[in-house]
Amino acid sequence: MDRQKIIKDLVVKTNSKIVLFVMDGLGDLPKNGKTPLQAANTPNMDSLAKESDLGQSVPVLPGITPGSGPGHLSLFGYDPLKYQIGRGIxxxxxxxxxxxxxxxxxxxxxxxxxxxxxxxxxxxxxxxxxxxxxxxxxxxxxxxxxxxxxxxxxxxxxxxxxxxxxxxxxxxxxxxxxxxxxxxxxxxxxxxxxxxxxxxxxxxxxxxxxxxxxxxxxxxxxxxxxxxKHPIIPSFEEVYKLKAAAIATYPMYKGLSKLVGMEVLEAGQTLEDEVQSLKDNWEKYDFFYFHVKKTDSYGEDGNFEEKVKVIESVDEILKEVLSLNPDVLIITGDHSTPSLMKSHSWHPVPVLLHSKYVRKGLSVSFDEYECARGSLGTISGSDIMTLALANAEKLEKYGA
The missing domain is CATH 3.30.70 (Alpha-Beta Plaits)
Incomplete structure (x- = not known):
C-alpha cells in the first residue's frame, strides 16, 4: 500500500504546532578535529540536545548525494525516488x-x-x-x-x-x-x-x-x-491535514513549498526577519517550515569559518523560536555540504527532535557525532515527518 495513503488515513487534526527548522547543507566533515557544528558556540542547541532525541537521516539512499529538491521532498515526507522534480520548476x-x-x-x-x-x-x-x-x-x-x-x-x-x-x-x-x-x-x-x-x-x-x-x-x-514541466503531486494539507506555512528567503525553497501546497509567508532577507514572520503568523498555522540558506552557501564556497558563524547566529535566534513553545521542534538539514568538498555530499544529516515525549538525557550536544550515537538512530529523511506527527499526537494507531 502507498505510504502516504497509510499516513493520510491515520492523521487527525489537533491544536499542536510543529516547527521544521532546516539549516540547508548542515552536515559537514571535521577540520582540525571538529565539524562546524562542533566548532560553533551553540549553547542553546546543546542545551536543547540534552532534552531531545537525536539521530541522523539519509535523504535518499545511503551513498546517494541528493540535490536540494530531493532532500527537501524527503523532509516533507514525499518519496524522492517517486517524485523526481526538476530544479527549474x-x-x-x-x-x-x-x-x-x-x-x-x-x-x-x-x-x-x-x-x-x-x-x-x-x-x-x-x-x-x-x-x-x-x-x-x-x-x-x-x-x-x-x-x-x-x-x-x-x-x-x-x-x-x-x-x-x-x-x-x-x-x-x-x-x-x-x-x-x-x-x-x-x-x-x-x-x-x-x-x-x-x-x-x-x-x-x-x-x-x-x-x-x-x-x-x-x-x-x-x-x-x-x-x-509542472508536475502533479499531492498537497501537504491533503496528506497531513496540516495548515502549513513556509518561511524562506530564496526562490527555490519558496517554490518547493508552493509545489506541496504550503502558504509562503513574507520572510524578508535576514534571520531576524524570518523569526519575526514566525512570531507574526504563529496563531494562523499548525506547521511551519523555516529555512536557513547560508549554511549551504558557505559549505559550497569551502568557507568553514563563515559556516560556523551562521550556525552561531542560528543558535542566537533559536531562543526566540523556543519562546513560542512549539509542541514539536525539529532541527536538521536537507543534505550535508562539507566545506572540505565544496559540494553536496552523501553523508547522513544531523537530526534533533524535541517534544514532551522524547527519550531525553542521552545526548550532551548537537553535532554529527552525537547524532550518530543518538536514540533515533539512522533513519530515512522521509521518516522525519511521521515522527513529527506522532510527537504532535496527530497520528492514530495503525491496525487492531
Whole structure:
C-alpha cells in the first residue's frame, strides 16, 4: 500500500504546532578535529540536545548525494525516488512564474568560462542587482530559438530562470552543466528520443547566451539544469491535514513549498526577519517550515569559518523560536555540504527532535557525532515527518 495513503488515513487534526527548522547543507566533515557544528558556540542547541532525541537521516539512499529538491521532498515526507522534480520548476514557482502545458523551465547559473573551461560556476556570486542587469540584456537580445519562445527571469545572486514555450517540448534532458569547475562544458543531451528537440534548443540557446555575454568580465556564460514541466503531486494539507506555512528567503525553497501546497509567508532577507514572520503568523498555522540558506552557501564556497558563524547566529535566534513553545521542534538539514568538498555530499544529516515525549538525557550536544550515537538512530529523511506527527499526537494507531 502507498505510504502516504497509510499516513493520510491515520492523521487527525489537533491544536499542536510543529516547527521544521532546516539549516540547508548542515552536515559537514571535521577540520582540525571538529565539524562546524562542533566548532560553533551553540549553547542553546546543546542545551536543547540534552532534552531531545537525536539521530541522523539519509535523504535518499545511503551513498546517494541528493540535490536540494530531493532532500527537501524527503523532509516533507514525499518519496524522492517517486517524485523526481526538476530544479527549474522549483525556482520558477518560487519567483511566481506561470508554467503552462507548453512550457519547460530551467534553473540558470551565470558562470565564467575561459578557453572552453568553466572556471567559476557562480561567476563570483554577483549581487542580485548585478545579475538582473545581465538578465535584462539577455531578455532584450534573445527572444526565440527556432520556433521556441524564450523568456528570462532574474533570481537571487547568480541564479535565473529560463522558460521555453513551444510545441513538442519535453523535460527529459540532462543538465547542461559540468557540475564542477576546471572542466569543459557539458552540453544537454536528450535522455528520451522525444526530448531531442528540447536538447537541441537548449544547446543553441547557451551558445547564443555565450555570444551575447562574451565581453562581460565574469558573467560571460550560463549553465542550465533542472529542466522540468509542472508536475502533479499531492498537497501537504491533503496528506497531513496540516495548515502549513513556509518561511524562506530564496526562490527555490519558496517554490518547493508552493509545489506541496504550503502558504509562503513574507520572510524578508535576514534571520531576524524570518523569526519575526514566525512570531507574526504563529496563531494562523499548525506547521511551519523555516529555512536557513547560508549554511549551504558557505559549505559550497569551502568557507568553514563563515559556516560556523551562521550556525552561531542560528543558535542566537533559536531562543526566540523556543519562546513560542512549539509542541514539536525539529532541527536538521536537507543534505550535508562539507566545506572540505565544496559540494553536496552523501553523508547522513544531523537530526534533533524535541517534544514532551522524547527519550531525553542521552545526548550532551548537537553535532554529527552525537547524532550518530543518538536514540533515533539512522533513519530515512522521509521518516522525519511521521515522527513529527506522532510527537504532535496527530497520528492514530495503525491496525487492531
Amino acid at each position: 522549483l525556482e520558477a514557482l518560487g519567483l511566481g512564474i506561470d508554467v503552462g502545458e507548453k512550457d519547460v523551465v530551467a534553473r540558470g547559473n551565470f558562470a565564467t568560462i575561459k578557453d572552453g573551461i568553466i572556471v567559476d560556476r557562480r561567476a563570483g556570486r554577483p549581487s542580485s542587482e548585478e545579475s538582473k542587469k545581465v538578465v535584462d540584456i539577455l531578455s532584450e537580445k534573445i527572444k526565440k530559438v527556432d520556433d521556441v519562445e524564450i523568456n528570462f527571469y532574474p533570481g537571487k545572486e547568480h541564479r535565473f530562470v529560463v522558460k521555453f514555450t513551444g510545441e513538442g517540448l519535453f523535460d527529459e534532458v540532462s543538465d547542461a552543466d559540468p557540475q564542477r569547475e576546471g572542466s569543459p562544458m557539458e552540453w544537454a543531451k536528450a535522455t528520451n528520443p522525444d526530448s531531442e528537440k528540447m536538447a537541441n534548443i537548449v544547446n543553441k540557446l547557451i551558445k547564443q547566451i555565450g555570444e551575447v555575454l562574451k565581453d562581460q568580465p565574469k558573467m560571460n556564460f550560463a549553465l542550465l539544469r533542472g529542466f522540468s
